[in-house]
Structures are given as structure tokens and as C-alpha cells.
Amino acid sequence: MQRKLWSEIASDDWNDWSWQLSNRIDCLSELKKVMFLSEQQEYSLKKVTATFQMGVTPYYFSLIDFEKIDQDPIFLQAIPSEKELDDWEKGCWDPLNEEMDSPAPGLIHRYPDRVLMVVTNRCATYCRHCNRKRNWQRAEYSMKRSEIDQIISYISRHPELREVILSGGDPFLVSLETLDYILWSIRKIEHIGVIRLGSRIPVTLPQRVTDDLLEVLGKHGPIWVNTHFNHPKEITPEAASACEKLVKTGIPINNQTVLLKNVNDDYRTMLNLNHKLLKIRVRPYYLFQSDPIKGTEHFRTKVAKGVEIIERLQGHTSGLAVPRFAIDAPGGGGKVPILPNYCLSWSPDRWTLRNYKNNIYQYYDPK
Ligand SMILES: *Cc1c(COP(=O)(O)O)cnc(C)c1O
Numbered sequence: 001m002q003r004k005l006w007s008e009i010a011s012d013d014w015n016d017w018s019w020q021l022s023n024r025i026d027c028l029s030e031l032k033k034v035m036f037l038s039e040q041q042e043y044s045l046k047k048v049t050a051t052f053q054m055g056v057t058p059y060y061f062s063l064i065d066f067e068k069i070d071q072d073p074i075f076l077q078a079i080p081s082e083k084e085l086d087d088w089e090k091g092c093w094d095p096l097n098e099e100m101d102s103p104a105p106g107l108i109h110r111y112p113d114r115v116l117m118v119v120t121n122r123c124a125t126y127c128r129h130c131n132r133k134r135n136w137q138r139a140e141y142s143m144k145r146s147e148i149d150q151i152i153s154y155i156s157r158h159p160e161l162r163e164v165i166l167s168g169g170d171p172f173l174v175s176l177e178t179l180d181y182i183l184w185s186i187r188k189i190e191h192i193g194v195i196r197l198g199s200r201i202p203v204t205l206p207q208r209v210t211d212d213l214l215e216v217l218g219k220h221g222p223i224w225v226n227t228h229f230n231h232p233k234e235i236t237p238e239a240a241s242a243c244e245k246l247v248k249t250g251i252p253i254n255n256q257t258v259l260l261k262n263v264n265d266d267y268r269t270m271l272n273l274n275h276k277l278l279k280i281r282v283r284p285y286y287l288f289q290s291d292p293i294k295g296t297e298h299f300r301t302k303v304a305k306g307v308e309i310i311e312r313l314q315g316h317t318s319g320l321a322v323p324r325f326a327i328d329a330p331g332g333g334g335k336v337p338i339l340p341n342y343c344l345s346w347s348p349d350r351w352t353l354r355n356y357k358n359n360i361y362q363y364y365d366p367k
């Protein structure tokens with residue numbers, strides 16, 4: 001791994017998640033210490049960071065290839081760009097209308113049997129393409145006991161719920177005491193079967209997967225983790241080790257990739273990513289069309305791109321390596337799966353199907 005810039009830092013510090021977190025590159029003067037910025041760049045980034053804060057762990061930053069910085073997938077995801085203020089009139093703060101489906105502060109209840117809790121707005125690295133950029137306007141916070149208790153009371157009163165998703169921000173960055181309290185409170189509710197945590201820690205701060213975190217998670221299972229790898233470069237020995245520890249604690253890991261222009265919008269990158277994920281026992285779950293969020297227009301690809309990628313994976317490689325492509329419908333419609341068209345026509349008793357090689361088949365329904 002490249003960590004020339006931090007060569008004087010002892011390995012113990014480098015591998016310590018709190019060192020990583022407190023040494024985040026979180027302002028332009030810190031950024032100038034680790035890379036060259038022209039006066040013009042500094043001027044425009046000052047405006048960008050006044051609207052959208054920055055924060056990158058030294059670990060994640062060290063994955064950047066400075067030879068090809070303009071095309072580097074880590075650089076594009078983590079370092080602010082003047083493009084964030086271009087097309088300012090495009091996109092919204094909350095295109096998914098999450099605030100509308102919120103019966104209590106920090107709770108989103110959109111689907112019949114599961115709810116999502118935004119337990120903090122803190123992340124190890126602030127992804128430039130984040131779809132909750134609106135939450136960055138507030139200083140870093142974690143949910144207070146009273147807010148947690150209010151949500152727990154809502155969930156207890158809704159027996160149709162069977163799953164609670166902890167999201168954010170990053171739920172692995174709330175204090176262990178708070179995380180333990182949240183998980184324990186949810187576990188007491190009989191109708192909740194599964195707790196899911198959405199976290200980018202395995203990608204941007206894998207050092208956070210410590211024994212004491214695993215102990216808390218291990219106590220309150222079944223827990224599932226959904227993480228967010230976007231590029232094969234992110235699958236480092238550190239990331240692999242974090243995933244292995246989670247899996248060994250009995251936590252299955254699924255991955256949600258966001259389709260991002262110039263980062264991962266070609267099928268070879270996606271094939272490579274998904275194969276590498278399976279090797280570290282992470283299942284590709286969703287491939288998301290990037291949402292029209294303010295400040296992220298430059299990342300958006302055409303919907304057809306995602307369909308093309310899925311078409312080039314489906315059947316050509318293991319089904320385990322094919323995620324579901326989805327668009328989160330504007331206005332709070334929820335996730336809509338988009339598939340290449342494999343069913344050419346159907347009548348009451350006959351289906352005309354196409355396979356991945358474009359061969360046509362007739363299939364008869366039972367009478
Ligand atoms: C994505 C999402 C979920 C989970 O959806 P799955 O299809 O089960 O992964 C739940 N609630 C909200 C508000 C979401 O955005």
C-alpha cells in the first residue's frame with residue numbers, strides 16, 4: 001500500500017481507527033499538505049467546501065494513484081470538485097422525499113415491513129456522490145437517547161415491521177455504548193427479526209472493525225451488513241480483513257454499488273468488482289442509478305448504461321456476481337428494479353423468451 005505521505009507514522013497509529021478518524025483530511029489547508037492545488041483550484045474548492053464539507057481518511061486517500069489523478073476512482077469519489085457547484089439548478093436536496101415518509105425524527109418508514117433509522121450524519125469519508133448530502137449541513141451528531149426511545153416506541157407499535165435498517169451517516173461511527181443501546185432496544189421488540197446496518201466502514205475505514213465492535217454486533221444478531229464498494233481498487237487487504245471478521249462473527253455482507261460516471265460505468269470494471277467482492281464473501285446486491293441530488297450531476301450516467309452492464313453480466317458470469325439494477329423513484333416511490341428485456345412477448349399460455357446469447361425460446365404454461 002502507498003502511504004508515502006505518512007511514512008513517519010507508526011504502523012500502530014496507522015492501523016488505529018481513531019488515529020485515522022482524527023487525522024482526516026477535512027479542509028483545504030490539510031488537502032494542500034498532501035497534494036498540489038493551483039490558486040484557481042483553491043479558489044473554486046473554497047466555494048465548494050463552504051457548501052459541501054470534505055473529509056477523507058488517510059487510509060482511503062492513500063489508495064489514490066497520483067499518476068492518473070483525473071481518472072482515479074478514489075480521487076473522484078473523495079476529493080471535492082468544482083463540478084459540484086456547476087449545474088446548480090439541477091437536482092434536489094431530497095429527491096426521494098425521505099422527509100415526507102418520516103413519522104419521527106431520524107426514522108424513514110417507506111416500505112410495508114421495514115424502517116430505516118438515520119442514527120448519525122457522521123461518515124469516515126464524505127463521498128462526493130452521497131445522496132444524503134443534505135444532512136451535511138448540520139454539524140456531526142448522533143441520535144440522542146430520547147430520539148432513539150421515540151423511534152423504538154414507534155417500531156413497537158407497528159407489528160407489521162420485521163426489519164430495522166440502521167443507516168446514516170455511518171452507524172459504525174456512533175459510540176459503542178449508543179450502538180449497543182440501539183441494538184439492544186430493537187432486539188427487545190419481538191416482531192423484529194432482522195437488523196441491517198448500512199456502512200461504508202469496510203471501504204473507507206476498515207480499521208474500525210475492532211474486537212469490541214464485533215463483540216457488540218455478535219451479541220445482538222441476526223445482523224446483516226450492507227456496504228458500499230464502488231471500484232475493485234477499494235478491495236485491499238485491509239478491506240478484505242474487515243469483511244472476513246464480520247463474516248466470522250456471523251454477519252452476512254451485501255454490497256450496494258452506485259453507478260458513477262468515469263468511476264465504474266463500464267462492464268469490465270463492474271465484472272472485476274463483483275468477482276473480487278465474491279472472493280471476500282461479499283454478495284453484490286444492488287447496482288443503483290445515481291439519484292439527481294444537488295451537487296452530484298457530474299456523476300450521473302444514462303439509465304441505458306446500467307441496463308447494458310447488467311445485460312453483459314447476466315448469464316455470462318456467475319449469477320452470484322450479478323446485482324439488481326435499480327432506480328430510486330423520485331418523490332418517494334421507492335426502488336424500482338430495471339432489467340434488460342428477456343421476455344419478448346406473452347399470451348395466456350405461451351411466453352417468448354430470449355436468453356443471454358440472444359437465442360429465442362417458446363415456453364408453454366401449464367393448462
Ligand atoms: C433502500 C431502502 C430500504 C431497503 O430496501 P431493500 O430493497 O429492502 O434493500 C428501506 N427503507 C428505505 C427508506 C430505503 O431507502
Ligand code: SF4
Binds near residue numbers: 127131168
Ligand atoms: S458513506 Fe454513505 S452516507 Fe456517508 S458520505 Fe458516503 S454515501 Fe454518504
